[in-house]
Amino acid sequence: MSAQILAIDAMGGDFGPRGIVQACVACLSKYPSLHLALVGQPKLLEEILATHRGVDRSRLYILPATEVIGMSDKPSQVLRGKLDASMRVALQALRDGKVQAVVSAGNTGALMALSRHVLKTLPGVDRPAMVAAIPTRTGHCQLLDLGANVDCDAEHLYQFALMGAVAAEAQGVMQPRVALLNVGTEEIKGNQQVKAAAARLQRASINYIGFVEGDGLYRGEADVVVCDGFVGNVLLKASEGLASMIGERIEAQFNGGLAARLAGAVALPVLRRLREELVPARHNGASFLGLQGVVVKSHGAAGVQGLQVAIERACQQVREDLPRKIGNGLQAMLAGRGEGDARM
Incomplete structure (x- = not known):
């Protein structure tokens, strides 16, 4: 290096x-x-x-x-x-x-x-976005925004999606699957900002796959998931708290009677390795794209x-050299859009 x-x-x-x-x-x-x-x-x-x-x-x-x-x-x-x-x-x-x-x-x-x-x-x-890698069933997903922008309009979500796609490609993900976090996967679901962002992303030169729900994020259905900072921060903090609570509850179960302690002697090393893989400290550091x-x-x-x-x-x-790659990637995407209403 x-x-x-x-x-x-x-x-x-x-x-x-x-x-x-x-x-x-x-x-x-x-x-x-x-x-x-x-x-x-x-x-x-x-x-x-x-x-x-x-x-x-x-x-x-x-x-x-x-x-x-x-x-x-x-x-x-x-x-x-x-x-x-x-x-x-x-x-x-x-x-x-x-x-x-x-x-x-x-x-x-x-x-x-x-x-x-x-x-x-x-x-x-217009606005930088905070992004971090979230562990999923199949690997990791880039989630943005994580709290830098609590209120976002469709244009901001659109920009976040483009930047997230470029960042994922810079990390070696070919044709990253980009999705909007939503309350359902149907086109009629979601608020006006999410629907408007979806309409724009359908015309963008990225691999936009539509809406994904919270459980779909953890199943690894997308490589990049986009939401406003309010939703992203709540999701992140809730996930950290849930992971911690589950780990503590599991260990507590193995500290019960003799049978539980014997089972724990076998299972706890595996569970602790899993907990170590998912511990928030290992995924610390949100980048400002x-x-x-x-x-x-x-x-x-x-x-x-x-x-x-x-x-x-x-x-x-x-x-x-991530900022340069994002800048070049954005300009290349926008040069091929041909959208007369583009603000970027």
Whole structure:
């Protein structure tokens, strides 16, 4: 892997910079060509780094930022104030070509607003969308939007579908199956935004397969599933909670009487391996598609393992040159549309 340098918002997330620094040190040990810029308050970060021996400081440096964006800060306020916040400084470093990607576990709304303001969107993109890989029966499905855009019209859903298709192709999926998440698979089902988006996607130069329901997503019926951010975020959080609850209930059942414990001795190792495959930390890191740069949002409550996965996801997108591929792919699709009412 060629040398890569990423900016890590060290002040974001629910638990502060200590876990973030630990994840960065682990990634540097695992990937010899990786360079990281920790963005945040130098004195605090140096104190934390002093507890980690043997860190290669030639590949880890601190980019100073005096302010912190809180999880309750409003995006509109962040845009006008906190000009030296760690999140903003990291994005400016990406804009100026000092780093190749940004990873943050901070305020999602603020990260979206600042990303659009500092980096700008690709030509033809109104709003970036958050996308992540969701485990399914047959592999994974790219789900977007996951919460960056709570209210979406048909045009936004249409753009999300095109970007999702290009992103899936960049990851090696040939002719990815693209679907709209809906309350039914029949054409008459859904709200007006979904129906209008479906009409446009039927004329698009992608492999649009129609509507898919929530259970169809997990059966692997599509490679890319599109919805607004309200629905996507609820689906994601409900899925994480359900997976956790099922795992805990199963383990509790095997901790009952003697027969249950004997059965558990055989079954629990298999179940724990399955749980490890499905644990949210292994799929952490939602990408912002549609920006002129790679930005990955880590879950605010992610632990060290989850943060490592988010950093690895950003590295992968840098290697794939994903923003350029999405930009080129969108322009190629739109050039062949021939639709007079196109706004993109």
